[in-house]
Amino acid sequence: MTTPIDPTATPAWTELTALAADLKPDLRGWFADDPGRVERLSFELADLHVDLSKNLVDDEIVGALVRLAEQTGVAERFAAMLRGEHINTTEDRPVLHTALRRPPGSEPPLVVDGQQVDRDVQQVLDAMSAFADRVRSGEWTGVTGKPVKTVVNIGIGGSDLGPAMISAALEPFGGEIEARFVSNIDPFDLAHKTKGLDPETTLFIVASKTFTTLETLTNARLARDWLWAGLEKAGAIGPTGSGTGSKEDAVAHHFVAVSTALDKVEAFGIDPANAFGFWDWVGGRYSVCSAIGLSLVLKFGPKNFRELLAGFHTVDEHMASTPLASNVPVLMGLLNVWYTNFLGAQSHAVLPYAQQLSRFAAYLQQLTMESNGKRVRWDGSPVTTETGEIFWGEPGTNGQHAFYQLLHQGTRLIPADFIAFANPAYALEDDGRDVHGLFIANFLAQTKALAFGKTAEEVEAEGTTGALVAARTFPGNRPTTSIFAPALTPRVLGELIALYEHITFTQGVIWGINSFDQWGVELGKQLALQIAPAVEGDTAAYDSQDASTRALLDYYKSHRA
Template sequence: PAEDAGKFMVDGQDTVADVREVLGRIYDFANKVRSGAWKGVTGKNIKTVVNIGIGGSDLGPVMVYEALKPYADAGISARYVSNIDPNDMAEKTKDLDPETTLFIIVSKTFTTLETLTNARTARTWLLNKLQESGAIDGSDAKKAEAVAKHFVAVSTNLEKVEEFGINPTNAFGFWNWVGGRYSVDSAVGTSLAVVLGPERFEEFLKGFHAIDTYFAETPFEKNVVVLLGMLNVWYRNFYKVASHAVLPYDQYLHRFPAYLQQLTMESNGKSVRWDGTPVTSETGEIFWGEPGTNGQHAFYQLIHQGTQLIPADFIAFVNTPNPTKDGDQDVHELFLGNYLAQTKALAFGKTADEVRAEGTPEEIVPARVFSGNRPTTSIFGDALTPFSLGELIALYEHITFVEGTVWGLDSYDQWGVELGKQLAKQITPAISKDDDALAAQDASTQSLISFYRAHRK
């Protein structure tokens, strides 16, 4: 946030000044779109922003958009396309008006396979739809104007951006020291600044700053962030826990577990330390979850009575933007009653004597006993706001860092992503046409490709 901007030097460069310059440009752009000063090629205001990215360029923005929907007040909605599967783009654009749609292409290098493939698909969709409706003619000049007014970029490769047809002045950069899964509060969040507005995006950043400051300045023995990270290490290494549930009791946070999967598992899912030596203990956890109360009717059985210990984080808020009554019953209080009941049940369980006291037949008493003593962490806030969401994300970012530091990992690389990318480039030609490439594959891959060729319509 502007009032907190001092100096933070990286390789002799004042990163704070760089960040504020980019944020200022993003805010100017967002205000133009929100006010109607930025218009599409036919003069209509933008009503839908489509963010095209993958990994951290998608998971963070879509999670925040879903979480803060009550704050999207400018009549502009957002959609997020990440998967190279054509079905994703088709479903996200099938009911859109191209005259009121703006695409934001998020790729630091502007070479990411999935993102650029989807970007080209979106460009083709836009131009075809505009020409089919007669909104533009088929001249190169008009098509170039349409692309320039309906596409912007989040990238540092201005040459590639311009080749695509985007004006480089409408490209917002971020730096190599900004990792994808830690980037939602950078230019990667441009779609959020448009939909929520610069003021609320600033509140979002202030939430991050509050936790960053707390983490940096609070002594370790009193530092809740450090203690939560050490608890996770304790469970992983001394209780051999492999799985960690994240259970938000707020439907607006329904994408938060998926966001944490990338943050935690891509950061600490490693078997080699930062110095190249093999680790000597278990690292990383499988993060998963669903919003309450949905999960209660799906997988809580395993958490309560399964044979494996599963630490669970329960996240809830005192206030809701949608207060509702069912007769005299406050529905949000009914919801929170479930939240509190689950943490109590996991902590204290239910003894055989308590089960018998209910008149339960002896033969089914064992099945109704709950051992309790199953670990939970309750994160209970006042309300889900841009500020508190920034705090929540920063909390888990620093927990992830603490774990990685204890295990000696580099929590900021992700080489596990690369091998599949490399092999995909080798395998793709073999799928439809290259028999030599097919012959070079292993027997299992050959069999799968042969099945594809035989059944392709």
């Protein structure tokens, strides 16, 4: 285990501390005095155009940030990750989600700990594609011979957020198969997601690496009960020997698994031949390119899924081969460090001007906060500075009528990423006016208003007087990054997700933390298993709880109908 470099002990950190102390943000003046600012701070990353010019930096600050990345070994650690070194130190594992999107025939072949990684990845992808072709063509049917119309993915965390987000984002590329996603153990979730479905045309995917995840297996059993009840009501299955199909036949036709625990899959009733595996070097929040993406292959087809992977890989290549001074994920990660550690920002807004990305902020919450919400470094020593950011956001223009007031005139510094696409999924006109053009005008106007604000003199020139002048003044100097792409396609979405993966990686390396474990989610799950008997009436379990928990249990029991 290598000892992480203490970022606060680097010359770059000292330099950045001094620069932050002297900083007097003036985006209006910087733009007026520097005609080349936009060009120098704009970058092309595959299909993404990234404009960093409205951030609170100048060339000196950017140079010092790049030196911080150099002095903390960002490029070296990324190369170590690609080679398969065990950079997930607390679990002694390699981190190889980038291997999931390497093109077939990549040279040299990737071999890690004796595993032929490329071969194994391609075998699973080929199996997923072959299965999807059978389902989409109607060759695979339910127990009554009807083709599949709806796929219901049962997972949680990374087994749900990635597929659910991408399913919504790429909706225009879908075909005849609908995809729904169940994750919450709240019974409403399963009841709501199966509402209106025909059991005869529904296929469930149970996504759990170990096939032991409490929420996922509970929902899987409930889904199995729903299937059996619906098929029995339709007369499609009955007791053994009744002349109709059996419950076992129903599960075999209507359930597949994404898991490597084949014995548990088989015990559930799923044919192990219909289980698609992945590996312990794939973290849940990085797993959508693995068999966890099976629902996406079924909905969008193998070709579109391969396009998604190609977008990821393009950004992987950029991250691996581009000098730090023009490496977009590194620069954006460094900006986040600048705001978090030197300017006191605590949260980060992600604001896609695309309704299809309605789940993108939720996806990034797991990616960023589960990765970098750590208080110890990868060698177990305490962190030496603040880590992590609170990620949040909503699609525009919805957010403009909700929380943008805080962004524009609040007292907090909140960096924001704005994302937009030149071509809409559906082009519509309103009385001859291009609606998407109006939408993009809002995207452009918001970053302009945040950057440059509105002075008291400009407010008074419009005829406003008295105390209202201050209320209508906008301070500006609110930092934003603008990301533009031609259209939201599978390839572009892959690029966008990989961009944020590597932003997260960059921050983790600088802070010296292991971005690939998640021990913080364990304690609550363990305690839930201990409390469950108390909920069910076990006196000893009840007596062992603290006073607050006992009081809340009393309330629950007294109000449960």
